[in-house]
Amino acid sequence: MAEAAGGGFSAMKVVGIGVPLVYSLTFFAAPLVFLVVLGFWLVEDFQVVPAFSLENYLDIAQHMFAKSNYALAIVQSLWVSLSTAFFAVLACYPMVLAIVYVAPRSRHRLLLMLAVAPFWSSYVLRLFSWQILLANKGIINSGLAWAGFENLQFHLLYTQIATRIGLIHYLAPILIVVLYVTVANIDRDLIQAARDLGATRWQAFRRVILPMSRTGLLVSASFAAIVSFGDVLSGALLGGGVGSSVLGSVPLFSNMIMSEYASSTNLPRTSALAMILVLVMVLMLAGGAALAERGKVDVG
Amino acid sequence: MNAVSDIAPPPQVDLELRGIAKNFGDFVALEAVDLSIERGEFVAIMGPSGCGKTTLLRIVAGLESMSSGRLLLRGQDISALPVHKRSTRLVWQNFALFPHLNVRRNIAFGLTLGRHDKAAVKAKVDEIAELVQLGQFLDRRVSQLSGGQKQRVAIARALVTEPEILLLDEPLSALDAHLRIRMQSEMKRLQQKLGLSFLYVTHNQSEAFSMADRVVVMNKGRIEQFGSPEEIYTRPKTHFVAEFVGSNNIFDGKVVDVRDGLIMVQCADAIISAASGERPPGKGSTVSLVVQADKVRGHPIGVAGENSLSAVLSGREFTGSQVIYYLETTGGGEVKMVAQEPFSQTGRAAINMAMQLYWSPADTVVLRPNIVPGVENMPGRRSYVALGT
Numbered sequence: 001m002a003e004a005a006g007g008g009f010s011a012m013k014v015v016g017i018g019v020p021l022v023y024s025l026t027f028f029a030a031p032l033v034f035l036v037v038l039g040f041w042l043v044e045d046f047q048v049v050p051a052f053s054l055e056n057y058l059d060i061a062q063h064m065f066a067k068s069n070y071a072l073a074i075v076q077s078l079w080v081s082l083s084t085a086f087f088a089v090l091a092c093y094p095m096v097l098a099i100v101y102v103a104p105r106s107r108h109r110l111l112l113m114l115a116v117a118p119f120w121s122s123y124v125l126r127l128f129s130w131q132i133l134l135a136n137k138g139i140i141n142s143g144l145a146w147a148g149f150e151n152l153q154f155h156l157l158y159t160q161i162a163t164r165i166g167l168i169h170y171l172a173p174i175l176i177v178v179l180y181v182t183v184a185n186i187d188r189d190l191i192q193a194a195r196d197l198g199a200t201r202w203q204a205f206r207r208v209i210l211p212m213s214r215t216g217l218l219v220s221a222s223f224a225a226i227v228s229f230g231d232v233l234s235g236a237l238l239g240g241g242v243g244s245s246v247l248g249s250v251p252l253f254s255n256m257i258m259s260e261y262a263s264s265t266n267l268p269r270t271s272a273l274a275m276i277l278v279l280v281m282v283l284m285l286a287g288g289a290a291l292a293e294r295g296k297v298d299v300g
Numbered sequence: 301m302n303a304v305s306d307i308a309p310p311p312q313v314d315l316e317l318r319g320i321a322k323n324f325g326d327f328v329a330l331e332a333v334d335l336s337i338e339r340g341e342f343v344a345i346m347g348p349s350g351c352g353k354t355t356l357l358r359i360v361a362g363l364e365s366m367s368s369g370r371l372l373l374r375g376q377d378i379s380a381l382p383v384h385k386r387s388t389r390l391v392w393q394n395f396a397l398f399p400h401l402n403v404r405r406n407i408a409f410g411l412t413l414g415r416h417d418k419a420a421v422k423a424k425v426d427e428i429a430e431l432v433q434l435g436q437f438l439d440r441r442v443s444q445l446s447g448g449q450k451q452r453v454a455i456a457r458a459l460v461t462e463p464e465i466l467l468l469d470e471p472l473s474a475l476d477a478h479l480r481i482r483m484q485s486e487m488k489r490l491q492q493k494l495g496l497s498f499l500y501v502t503h504n505q506s507e508a509f510s511m512a513d514r515v516v517v518m519n520k521g522r523i524e525q526f527g528s529p530e531e532i533y534t535r536p537k538t539h540f541v542a543e544f545v546g547s548n549n550i551f552d553g554k555v556v557d558v559r560d561g562l563i564m565v566q567c568a569d570a571i572i573s574a575a576s577g578e579r580p581p582g583k584g585s586t587v588s589l590v591v592q593a594d595k596v597r598g599h600p601i602g603v604a605g606e607n608s609l610s611a612v613l614s615g616r617e618f619t620g621s622q623v624i625y626y627l628e629t630t631g632g633g634e635v636k637m638v639a640q641e642p643f644s645q646t647g648r649a650a651i652n653m654a655m656q657l658y659w660s661p662a663d664t665v666v667l668r669p670n671i672v673p674g675v676e677n678m679p680g681r682r683s684y685v686a687l688g689t
Contacts, residue, residue, distance in 0.1 A: 192363055193396035195383045197410035197461060207409070211400045 032278070039272035046265055056272035070253065070273070074280065077253040079245060080160050080235075081228035081284075085221045088168045092175040093217065097209070099176075100183045112180060119173035127166050127237040134162050134238070158240030163252070166234030171227060175220045182216025183209070215292050222288030226281050232258045253277060312339040313375070314497040315360065315465050320369035322355055322521075329355045330521045332369070337465070340495040342488065344512035346502055348544070352521040353501045357467050360499065361390045374464055389458035391468040395450045397442045403429075403453055404438040410461035428460045432490070447475045448483060455490070465497040472507060484510055505546055509533065517541050539588055539667055547593040547624075549635050555585050562661055565589055568631035572607050574664035581668050588667040593624065593636040595663040602658030609657045611635055613650070627655060 042051045064071045099111045118126065133139045134157040141153045156162045186209060194204040235243065235252040241259070242251045251259075257277060261270045315337040322330040330352045337343050345353045358364035360371060362383035371379045378386055389410075397406050404425055411421045429435050432452040437445065445453065451471060458466055471487075472480045488511045491498050502508050508515050509529040517524045517532060517540070524544075525537040536542035542550055553567035563576040565587055574589055581587055591607075602608050611627035614634075625637040637657060 187394075187396070189392055189394060189396040190398060192383075193390070193392060194398075194409070196361055196363065196388075196390045197457065198384045198413050199409075200384055200413075203413055207413075208398060208400075214400075 035271050035274055035278070038268050039275045041268040041271075043266050043268060048267060056266075056269040059269065060272055060276070068256070069250075070256070070276075072247070072250050073253040073256045074276075076160070076245060076247050076250040077229055078280070079247060080163055080252060081225045084164045084167045084171075084228040085224035087164065088171045088175055088224045089179075089217055089221045091168060092172055092179055092220070093213070096176055096179040096183050097205075099180060108180075108184070112177070115176045116173040118169065123170055123233060124237070126169055127233060130162065130166050130169070130238055131157060134165070157238065158243055160235075160239055160243040160245035160252075163235045163239035163243050164228075166238040167224075167228045167231060170231075170234065171224045175224060178220045178223065179213070179216050182213050182219075186212045218288055218292045222285060225284055225288070229281055229284065230254055230277065253280075313337070314339045314341070314373070315499065316372040317356075317360070318370040318372070320356065320359060320371070321367045322352070322359065322364070323367045328521050330359075330366075333521075333523055335516065335523065335526065337497050337499060340497055342491050342498045342500065342511055342513045343516060344500045344502055344508035344514075345516045345518055346505060346508040346544075347518035347524075349503060351518040353503075353518050354469055356518075357390070357469055357499065357501050360465075361388050361467055362386045363390070387462075387464040389461060389463035389466055391451075391454050391458050391466065391471045393470045393473055395454045395474070397450055397453055397457075399442055401442070402438070403434065403440050403442065403445070406442060406453055407434075407438075407456045407460055409457060424460055425456075428456045431459075431493075432456045448479045451475065451483060455487075459494070459496075463496070465499060466491075468498060468500045470502055470504075471500075473502075473504070480507070487511065505544075517544060519544070534592065535665060536590055536667075542588070542590040542665070542667065547636060547638060549591050549593060549596065551589045551591075551633070553587065553589065555581050555583050555587060558583060563587075563666065565666075568633055569629040570607075570609050572609075572664065573605075573661040574666050575662050577666065581666070586669055590665040590667060591659050591663055592638075594622075594638040594640075596635065596637040596657050596659045597639070598625075598637065598655050598657060601656075606658050606660055607664065609635065611655055611657055613653045613655055615651070627657065 038048075039056055040052050040054070042049055042053050042055060060070060063069070095115065099108055099115070103111055131138070134154070135141070136153075136155060136157065138157070144150075144152050144154075156165070190208055190212070191204050194208045195201075199207060232252075232254045235241070235255045236258065239252065239255070241255050242249045244250075254277065257270060257273045260273065261267075264270065313336050315335075317333055317335040320330055320333040321328075333352075333356060335343075345356065347353050355364060359366045362378075362381060362385075366379070369379070370377060373386070373388065378388075398409065401409070407425045407428060408421050411424060425438070426435070429438055432455060434449065434452050434456060437449060437453075442450065442453070451474075454471070455466075472483055475483060484507060487498075491511075500508070500512065509532075512529060514527060515529050515532050516526045519540045525532055525541045527535075527537075532541060533545060536545055536548065539550070542548045551565070551567040551572055553565040553572070555563050556566045556571065557564040558576060558580050561576055562573045563580050564571050564573050567589070572589055609629060611629045613625060614628045615626035617624040617626070621640070623639050625639065627635045627637060629635060635657060
């Protein structure tokens with residue numbers, strides 16, 4: 001028994017550490033290394049050849065502000081993904097507050113299930129549905145016209161607004177779950193203590209619930225921003241590839257990589273572009289983490 | 301606040317509870333509780349878990365609604381006042397400190413909700429922190445504090461808002477035994493210094509008895525007894541109180557004789573006599589007799605007229621200042637005896653030794669059955685109330 005406990009413990013340790021290690025090596029580290037390495041390779045006579053060359057990166061650098069204008073695409077992507085994250089959290093947080101503080105506790109599970117339900121339908125299918133809704137002669141505009149609002153017509157499809165709508169619809173279930181965990185874990189005694197000390201409902205929210213949700217809000221916002229930054233489908237199907245925003249009709253960086261991947265024969269160069277995308281994501285993650293950390297140090 | 305005057309002013313009532321009732325569906329948590337707390341009084345509510353004591357406290361704080369009844373705070377009806385408008389403050393069992401704020405901001409919380417002068421808030425926080433000896437911890441995070449310090453922050457946070465009464469919900473139960481005893485005296489001193497009324501909920505008898513001016517014993521949503529600790533200890537009014545107060549022996553029996561200011565009760569093991577009081581129960585009526593464990597003795601030998609009971613020693617518990625003896629009567633009942641001098645003759649008593657126990661009829665409290673319609677009148681279970689009080 002003692003032997004089994006001692007031996008079993010170390011075997012458990014090996015399995016416990018080994019399995020996630022192998023998993024992340026296979027499905028995360030290996031493809032990433034492949035991408036990094038490929039970015040340094042070259043194409044000669046339509047053949048990919050191993051090399052250690054910065055040529056791809058130098059070429060991309062030359063096109064940063066000219067011709068393809070990658071920089072503008074990155075800025076467009078940043079603008080769309082950050083604003084998407086902002087509006088996604090803005091939409092989901094009140095929903096979570098309503099589930100936790102308005103609905104009776106016995107209904108939480110059902111409401112969460114309902115909130116998460118859209119997640120079980122196909123992402124592409126959801127985007128197609130939005131196309132039908134948002135098209136110039138789509139359901140929303142036709143409905144408005146039918147109701148007599150002929151002058152109130154929205155031209156949303158193939159703009160970055162439509163891209164954001166598709167992304168928010170995609171992200172909402174995940175954000176709701178993340179935020180639910182945060183808000184549901186706030187000790188209710190603290191809210192009651194604030195009320196007992198003279199706080200109105202609004203003050204209890206402002207002074208206790210909101211600051212205690214801070215980490216969850218930042219985590220979900222970073223998650224939303226990173227996913228939006230890397231997403232291709234919403235930008236292609238709802239944004240039309242070069243959807244317009246306040247920055248003009250500029251494609252998202254991810255859509256640009258996608259079309260280069262589809263049209264060009266230079267896979268190493270596309271890999272180098274993808275590496276830049278990954279790099280920006282890492283920077284976004286670091287930014288989110290830094291914000292969360294600052295909240296911890298700053299005591300109020 | 302703690303003005304001392306030569307002429308004793310008439311007692312002012314701080315908090316008055318009139319017929320407070322609370323139902324959770326079919327469950328009656330509180331049935332018409334009446335209670336009145338005087339200015340500057342330390343009142344402890346004591347009772348087993350589920351007796352409604354915390355519900356009562358939360359109703360006073362405004363955190364729980366009541367089914368019926370009225371609440372008056374310093375003469376003003378606060379029944380309809382929402383929680384944040386009441387000048388009552390609650391101190392929580394788990395402290396309920398805000399983890400995202402440091403000690404200073406925790407204490408200042410209640411002062412910074414409305415329009416406020418920052419310098420005045422700082423001065424007030426500094427003053428109260430000095431009072432509860434938290435001066436050097438003001439910039440700490442809450443997670444860096446010990447249990448006792450957390451409790452002081454919780455009390456300071458409530459006191460700094462100058463409440464008209466402080467409500468405390470088992471505030472010491474999260475602390476270890478040593479700290480609890482230190483905090484007890486600290487809290488009592490603080491309460492006397494401020495002259496503020498404390499309504500203190502606890503399930504701990506020694507806590508209630510050592511701090512409170514008056515103690516409320518609650519059971520099943522009703523007040524069983526309200527009086528000074530001495531009164532509750534020596535003169536329990538009901539069977540429940542006699543049992544709950546721990547060191548009492550209870551004998552059930554039937555009255556067989558009433559004479560010379562004494563009643564004789566036939567119990568399982570012996571005829572026990574007790575002072576009859578003003579309205580003695582009639583012959584044949586069922587009563588319970590209560591005698592405190594420290595009124596029972598093994599020696600010296602009892603004099604004529606004293607109660608006497610033979611029993612066998614079954615266990616002994618040495619608590620330092622005293623010894624608790626557990627004895628078994630011939631009828632199988634358990635009797636407790638507390639002796640102050642552990643190294644006396646009885647102190648060396650051996651297990652299974654036969655002993656004769658004595659106590660005076662004057663120390664025997666008579667409870668008679670209290671037949672009221674309610675939950676406690678389950679078959680085979682009766683509640684008893686004291687005679688002539």
